[in-house]
Amino acid sequence: MPTLPRLDYLDRLEAEAIHILREVAGQFQRPALLFSGGKDSIALVRLAQKAFRPGRFPFPLVHIDTGHNFPEVLQFRDQLAAELGEQLIVRRVEDTIRQRGLREPGGKFPSRNALQTYTLLDTIEEFGFDACIGGARRDEEKARAKERIFSVRDEFGQWDPRRQRPELWNIYNGQIQPGENVRVFPISNWTELDVWNYIQREQIELPSIYFAHERRCVVLPSGQLLALTEHLSLDATDELTTRQVRFRTVGDSTCTAAVESDAATLEAIIDDILQAKVSERGATRLDDRISETGMEDRKRNGYF
Amino acid sequence: MMASSSHSSPRFTQLILHISHILHINHIQQVDLLQFITCGSVDDGKSTLIGRLLYDSDAVSLDVLAALEAQNRTSAAGTVDLALLTDGLRAEREQGITIDVAHKYFTTPRRKFIITDTPGHVQYTRNMVTGASNADLAIVLVDARQGVVEQTRRHSIVAALLGIRRFVLAVNKIDLVDYSEQTFRDIVADYAAVAAQLGIRQVVSIPLSALNGDNVVRASAHLPWYQGPNLLEHLETVDVSREATTDAARLQVQYVIRPQTAELPDYRGYAGRIQSGVYRPGDRVLVLPAGLETTLAAIEINQQAVPVAVAPQGVVLRLTDDVDVSRGDTIVPLAQAPEPTRELEATLCWMVEQPLRPGRKLLVQHHAAKTRAVVQAIVAKTNIQTLEQQPAAEAQLNDIVRVRLKTALPLVADTYLQNRTTGAFILLDEQTGATLAAGLIEQTTLPAPELVL
Secondary structure (H helix, E strand, C coil), rough: CCCCCCCCCCHHHHHHHHHHHHHHHHHHCCEEEEEECHHHHHHHHHHHHHHHHHCCCCEEEEEEECCCCCCHHHHHHHHHHHHHHEEEEEEHHHHHHHHCCCCCCCCCCCCCCCCHHHHHHHHHHHHHCEEEEEECHHCCCCCEEECCCCCCCCCCCCCCHHHCCCCCCCCCCCCCCCCEEEEEEECCCCCCHHHHHHHHHHHCCCCHHHHCEEEEEEEECCEEEEEEECCCCCCCEEEEEEEEECCCCCCCCCCCCEEECCCHHHHHHHHHHHHHCHHHHHHEEEEEHHCCCCHHEEEEEECC | CEEEECCHHHHHHHHHHHHHHCCHHHHHHCEEEEEEEEECCCCCHHHHHHHHHHHCCCCHHHHHHHHHHHHHCCCHHHEEEHHCCCCCHHHHHHCCCCCCCEEEEECCCCEEEEEEECCCHHHHCCCCCCCHCCEEEEEEEEEEECCHHHHHHHHHHHHHHHHCCEEEEEEECCHHHHHHHHHHHHHHHHHHHHHHHCCEEEEEEEEECCCEECCCCECCCCCCCCCCCCHHHHHCCCCCCCCCCCCCEEEEECCCCCCCCCCCCCCCCEEEEEEEEECCCCCEEEEECCCEEEEEEEEEECCECCCCCCCCCEEEEEEEECCCCCCCCCEEEEEEHHCEEEEEEEEEEEEECEEEEECCCCCCCCEEEEEEEEEEEEEEEEECCCEEEECCCCCCCCCEEEEEEEEEEEECCCCCCCCCCCCCEECCCCCCCCCCEEEEEECCCCCCCCCCC
């Protein structure tokens, strides 16, 4: 008799995520996997391979493109989709702005994070998606800590924290009415460290901007570093510098700060994280600082 | 609920480095997972206790503390309200209460912990049921000045009902009773009576002060009479082996994998998560509820054939015969097969305002299986204070009732006592899809009705 496998905590988190992905495939007609090219969505792709190979994914990859991306990430995205042989749908915030006559956010750091919501909702409507899988985690932010794994949204994509369905055992209720859709978060219970440990264990490739490299940056008054791109409108007084940096998340480049680091390998990054005293969103996201309830407000309006 | 935010004592730095080394990839195999709930009444200091665990195990980072301090300007300089770490929504912070189930995470060299924080308000009992459904352990918090109160009992009943077997009685605010050993012993004795009535066998009682940190992650100089483990020590070492491999093997098919490619024209794989027990290739199996007999040709994980698989692994089963299998079917070893049933007796926790009355039609979701059902009878209602069964004409929000259900299609189920996964289901509204109730199966084969002569 072969000995029974002993499962560690990563095995358990993985099994949970695969179970959730298969529930999406079993319960919905038109699911989609929201793919940003970031590490969390790349981990989701690996989990989808484990859930569905040797078959095809039962959903396309969908990228809501802010137009403020790092070129390395877009290149990585296209290459990964090609290697997987899976369908990639890209919808651009730029097009939504034009079609709907929206105003671009002004200011020095014109983040399109809030406008992404419109493009996402339009894309859901265009393809009739009934479930959108995302890589959000509960440890990222305190409004997210109250999010369900299957999160039902009304036809405007809105999240009402008081009307959430209780989520019992590992039974996921995807029964919805026409017009409603569900956001699904298979790695809800993972922390940033768990994702990195998994990436290392699985030897998953990532875009190069996650690893230390030299970059021309703007130094913000808070001391945070922002990559110098053509989307920023700088003053003569802005301080520019070249530093050894890496990114902990890859979002809109106008609101995703870099951290100084010389971590060039997964091992070094994990060491960095273990010693980091500043949480992931705090270190790198400028938009949550706008108000104490920044994330909660955006989620209520249909954001992820 | 204040604590100093000076956060860089040598101990923390040491702990971090320790974790850093231990958690290195070679050691990750040693780290396991414990999911627990905290329950107590309003103001017992639940959120503070969780805040203290996160804070003292260094899971709270500088920017989160800074945000809390900014919210807390009225308090003394350099202090933070630890409860604010778990109260995430605007209304919660404004009203100083916890509305919804929140999840928090921290990791020590031994374990990753998932904390489910469940509100103490009476009207939010459904959240407590939700939290308890996934927990391996419950921390029952009492205020040392109040002792065991109605809510303590109610929460313990719910936790025990949902199948939690490991309890921690955390006697909080022990500093406010002058660290009195006698007070602690009295509360422990009171709770022992509750536990005995509920059949709870494992209770570890710990005196602590969440506010000051006594006995949470380090022993307290104020409690020389207490020899047991501090809270974190206990959480790190309590045995959590949950999937007894002696349990009957259960797997429901979630999804059928059919590549239909040139290389794999006839491949059919049945994807699912092992709910309990052990599967091996070569096992003679039944596909239920149809009752078709076949053999496991292979078990695949990540496209590799494996010699054995256990709960809760996600697998793909291949069968030797071309039998009809679809989502919701259960594949079980022949010798361990249960009898499919269309009539169940179950305990429900009713979770919506609209009352349940006999005759109500609804949907049963038993994991991947879904079928219509009718509530034939409400057998009894449980008095959550006395545990007495009382007759009831209907079930109202937060009621715990025993019902008889008849389903349109047969379910392949066990009792909740036998199996915490396959003995559980939820009830849905046919029209809105809303989750109406949590269901725990008490009996899968109902005795034949008495003959009326």
